Amino acid sequence: MTSIVLAADGLLGDRLEEILATDHMVERLTEGADLLKVAQCRDDAVFITVLVQPLGDFLELLTAFRCRRPEGEIVVVSDGLVPAQVSLAVFRHGATDVVEQPVDQPERLLQAISKGILRQRQATESAQLVQQLVDRNYLLSRIHELLDELHRxxxxxxxxxxxxxxxxxxxxxxxxxxxxxxxxxxxxxxxxxxxxxxxxxxxxxxxxxxxxxxxxxxxxxxxxxxxxxxxxxxxxxxxxxxxxxxxxx
The missing domain is CATH 3.30.450.40 (GAF domain)
Known part of the structure; x- marks a missing residue:
């Protein structure tokens, strides 16, 4: 099961937790500061946070999250419709997806999470392949140096x-x-x-x-x-x- 870190208060948070808990392990947070703290130590989780006002403070939170987790997945949800200009700003500041009215459209939220999980898996596999090439090239170089020493x-x-x-x-x-x-x-x-x-x-x-x-x-x-x-x-x-x-x- 995938780990979900859910930063949401009140009734909306309760309903989102019910939706997510069916297929995922959910960790519930209530403060933005907690979200940033957890972001530093949960590489395997998909993060979900609720769009709140004032927008400037929320965008600062997203930016701080992205600084801590450059490759992290963070889905922004809203219980209402999100104006196109606001949605664009949210994406520019680091959100990987925006989901409107997730309680009424739970399949849209679950789809966003599935995409996030897939992106994380692909990023991990890509990093592993790169590291394999780096390690193999280093060891080959080390072995060639050693062979020169042996022959001398x-x-x-x-x-x-x-x-x-x-x-x-x-x-x-x-x-x-x-x-x-x-x-x-x-x-x-x-x-x-x-x-x-x-x-x-x-x-x-x-x-x-x-x-x-x-x-x-x-x-x-x-x-x-x-x-x-x-x-x-x-x-x-x-x-x-x-x-x-x-x-x-």
């Missing part, structure tokens, strides 16, 4: 020491360790005590040959980023296997 590492120890912080950042793990296979096995990173095994291990393969293993403790792949794909991390471990093989053969 003068020794295996330098390679493992240099790669550890970036692996921790990209994987979202609280701790990272790498074991390198071979006649003289090498371990770098946090110790691997028997009572605290790795949450996740990712083998490092070069074609069919096992080169080593990445151990992740407390890993949440790409934690803190909007993307959840592990493709970038897996691609990085393949390059890591190649460079380790070069240094340790």
């Amino acid at each position: 590492a003068p020794s295996l120890d330098a390679l493992l020491s240099g790669v550890m912080p970036a692996l921790r950042e990209i994987s979202g793990a609280t701790a990272v360790a790498i074991t390198v296979d071979g006649p003289e096995a090498v371990t770098a990173g946090w110790p691997l005590p028997h009572d605290a095994p790795a949450d996740r291990t990712i083998p490092l393969h070069l074609e069919e040959q096992a080169v080593g293993t990445v151990h992740l403790q407390g890993a949440q792949m790409f934690a803190g980023y909007a993307i959840s794909s592990e493709d970038l991390f897996i691609a990085l471990t393949r390059q890591l296997a190649l460079v380790i093989h070069h240094h340790h053969r």
Whole structure:
């Protein structure tokens, strides 16, 4: 159910609450100041307020709401007809819809709310897509930097020491360790005590040959980023296997 914040007094407020409560969760307010306070912490709600006089004060309230919630949905209702000039001013100051005589035309009010919910959902999805692109581009850039560092590492120890912080950042793990296979096995990173095994291990393969293993403790792949794909991390471990093989053969 969608959350509705209803700023309306008296009988009109009571009737609007009855109409809305059938399909929505309604939070009733009575003061304009309360509306502004709630606007700062209720990103998921559609706001409804009643057109009141003097008009100048009401328009200031709308402007203040819009400053606090640039993408918020606020529907203005009136128990009478709204002159075209007043309706235009209300839209210019931030209202997303104006509904006349909502008690007599409840379907018009519910339609306005449905449109507001749809706009909010689309805005959220759009913001998520943008954030995914930003995060993916950042991680790609970070991985390319890391690959350059790997190929320039003068020794295996330098390679493992240099790669550890970036692996921790990209994987979202609280701790990272790498074991390198071979006649003289090498371990770098946090110790691997028997009572605290790795949450996740990712083998490092070069074609069919096992080169080593990445151990992740407390890993949440790409934690803190909007993307959840592990493709970038897996691609990085393949390059890591190649460079380790070069240094340790």
